[in-house]
Amino acid sequence: MKKLFLALIFLCSPAIASAQGMVSAADPRAAAAGVEILRAGGSATDAAIATTLALNVVEPQNSGIGGGSFLVHHDARTGRTTSYDGREAAPAAADPKWFYAPDGTPLSHFAAVPGGRSVGVPGSLRLMALAHRRYGRLPWSKLFQPAIRLARDGFTVSQRLHNGLANGGGHIDAAARAHFFGADGTPVATGTLLKSPEQAALLERIARRGPDAFYVGPTARKLVTTVNTAARNPSKMTTGDLARYAAKERAPICGTYRVYRICGMGPPSSGGVAVLTILKQLERFDMTKLGKDSPVAWHLFAESERLAYADRDMYLGDADYVKVPVQGLLDPRYLASRSALISADHSMATVAPGVPPGAPARVRAPVSEVPGTSDLVAVDAAGNVAEVTTTIEGYFGSGLSVEGNMLNNELTDFDIVPVSDGHLVANRVQGGKRPRSSMSPTIVYDAKGRVRIALGAAGGSTIIAQVAKTLVAVLDWHMSAQDGIALGLLYAPGRVAAAEKGTQLEAMVPALKALGEQVQVMPLGLKANAIERVGGRWVGAADPRSEGVAMGQDGSVTQIVRAGAIPNRPPE
Incomplete structure (x- = not known):
């Protein structure tokens, strides 16, 4: 796996062209997951879901099921364009002063990010399920298999994940720290085979039971407890907030x-x-x-x-x-x-x-x-197109994790101060609302x-x-x-x-x-x-x-000459 990853990153060749399906993603393991699904007869939407789930494992700093997504879809048969909203939502208890300190003053953006209050009700899984019902061809459980293998069997830590941990992982909780950092406090080294058994187990449950394995039951209760008992900025999220969440066309x-x-x-x-x-x-x-x-x-x-x-x-x-x-x-x-x-x-x-x-x-x-997020696009041989942008907001989101998955800090996309010059701000916090x-x-x-x-x-x-x-x-x-x-x-x-x-x-x-x-x-x-x-x-x-x-469904790969002038960019 390590040799394959390094080859994909460093070899260069002209851009590929394919009459079959194709996936473009921010990590080669995720793109390969989508192509695997295309080869099995999956639709562009199936491939996009598998790619998103694989990113959840190999690019945890930017996206995952603890966050939200948007999807724009082209139906080749009808020519119709549809779009789907899996954006995170504020808990029902949130009010316009959600990010105010006990002394009545607004928190800075930096102070509002860590802990529970920045966590919005995740939407990515509900969006995947909605899109799959509309445009999926393969069984729901099959779409999870590439991500489950990556989490269970391990994946090679990339330079970008290592840099992300070094530059943006300082606020992650004890469970995530034990997973991503050594006992001496150094981030897991580039090239290390990293296994995530707890994450694999959760993905297996969601594959069997559907999104309710995340939104209802033990995992939902664990998520709510995590954000409400956070050492910094505890939330007031409820299991009802999770159970009520719906993705929207x-x-x-x-x-x-x-x-x-x-x-x-x-x-x-x-x-x-x-x-x-x-x-x-x-x-x-x-x-x-x-x-x-x-x-x-x-x-x-x-x-x-x-x-x-x-x-x-x-x-x-x-x-x-x-x-x-x-x-x-x-x-x-x-x-x-x-x-x-x-x-x-x-x-x-x-x-x-x-x-x-x-x-x-x-x-x-x-x-x-703040800079974060991930993007991917999948097309199938029939010409259907699924373009997805998915995020947990900042690097490693709120810093909190549940069963191996990072939780977003998406609510800091709201405007912290709800009133300016005597007028309410459009993007103020409100219960159930989705941030801009x-x-x-x-x-x-x-x-x-x-x-x-x-x-x-x-x-x-x-x-x-x-x-x-x-x-x-x-x-x-x-x-x-x-x-x-x-x-x-x-x-x-x-x-x-x-x-x-x-x-x-x-x-x-x-x-x-x-x-x-x-x-x-x-x-x-x-x-x-x-x-x-x-x-x-x-x-x-x-x-x-x-x-x-x-990557093309036919096995071809677009290789990119990497930007050598800026080898260590800030977290994206």
Whole structure:
């Protein structure tokens, strides 16, 4: 297993193309799990579930059944796009001052993360079950077998997991610490065979009994006890909160960009709206003529980001609890008015949210998401597509674990302070509510209605920018998905833009500053995956910043030249 993993990571070859199914994921063991299911006759959804479960084992720092997911699906037979919400939810007892200290002052984001109160009711398993009922072909239990083997028989610790433990594992609980750290306090070494028997046992029970093995009964009681008796920030979650949780089918957010139709996730995700907003505000500019090497093109991209993030921060939240003016934000006249604020030769003096049609009274809310998460995409031979973004929020989530699985800290994606300037904030904490997310699973269709590319990313609020950047690269600059993902990012959620260190953007900084951009060069924790359709065949892509790969059902593997300029990035 170790030799296979190292070979997958370090060998390089051209991108693969396949007429059969394919999986792209952030870890080769997870991609292999999905391909195994495709070869057994599974659907794209079956493969996505198996991949997600394998990530739960080999990438515990970023995702797992203790967290939540979004899924966007393309049905090849009907042409229909559907989306599913498995976002974590606040316990019923949560109120707008959920993250306040006993003295009545709000906690900082850093102080709110560790312990029980940041844990939302996990949603990933319920989403998997819902999607499987709709689009699965193989038995539920079969989808768990690759992950069970990885947990039971062991997997090789990767450099990225080791680095994650060293840089972001300081807050994990005693059980997880005993598993991931030695007696001397050092994280488990790269190359070590790590077995997780407790996790394997839980996965076996869920495989036999379904999600209720997690949401009802002993495991549910153990989870509730863990978060309610946490040494820091104890929660008030109940077993009823777990038992009542339901994944939901949501209407996808779809719109056009040039000749393409782009579909993404709606609220409580802000990704679908924000990605479309960035693109639509750029539509009046000839991005193709400008090209990827033009500082003006990147300046325009940054300006469009700023406007999109301003509206996202102001208006997006859980539409089951607050009024979200989705139609107004995507109204062509409104977007034209926002685009008119962008100039090719200078930067905006100020950036503020607009007032779209149907906008409620709102106040700006801070961007609180931290880099984390994982993404994967699976296609089957019939042409069905499942694009999934899954997360436990920050590295190792809340730091708490149950039966070998890390629990999320997703509730810190809410805005801690519920009122600003006398107005309630859209993304405030409320019982049962789902926090706003930047996760942006996306499927793009060409002018004939065929899937052109499916992609998503990880990395907190950079996700929106990563997806939009890759789509500009592929659709406007005619780059491959692989090259588009690898392209450096100019991330501009506010006045100051971050130019990704070690990329082509560093050389552009003087020219960007001449256009009025305030730019800082810094490393960004980015990670994206994609599969595109080129010449009637699927072509996979994975981020060179990660350990990800794309694997074809026929056994071919997309190997990536890894980003050597930045060997030790911060946790993604």
